[in-house]
Amino acid sequence: MANNNEKMSREEAGRKGGETTAKNHDKEFYQEIGQKGGEATSENHDKEFYQEIGQKGGEATSENHDKEFYQEIGQKGGEATSENHDKEFYQEIGKKGGEATSESHGKEFYQEIGEKGGEARGNQRDDSDDGKMSREEAGRKGGEKSRR
Secondary structure (H helix, E strand, O other): OOOOOOOOOHHHHHHHHHHHHHHHOOHHHHHHHHHHHHHHHHHHOOHHHHHHHHHHHHHHHHHHOOHHHHHHHHHHHHHHHHHHOOHHHHHHHHHHHHHHHHHHOOHHHHHHHHHHHHHHHHHHHHHOOOOOOOHHHHHHHHHHHHHO
């Protein structure tokens, strides 16, 4: 603490100013100044600026957190999103995602993921002994019958 004969450090002055401001203002004040600051920043910076700071933030975050952290925040984000959006929202983002994927991937990509999906289903069938025929098996048998 500074006495009357010494100057206050910037750190101490900032801390005291912050404490006083916090006592005098409510949540809405901080939301309003945050919004204004965000708008001013967006007027002064371009898309590349935000991509760069986002990448830096992501890298810093990944250095400090493990897989469970990302699973937890992903789950929380998914739950919050599902509470705020309806079926049409998910249909629209699914459509956009499918279109973007089809623009960036060729026929080989879809063949590969189809093969992986078929193998996964086949492994599920092998692991379960519920007496049901897998879709792959049903399709194969149906194809054999149609050739006869």
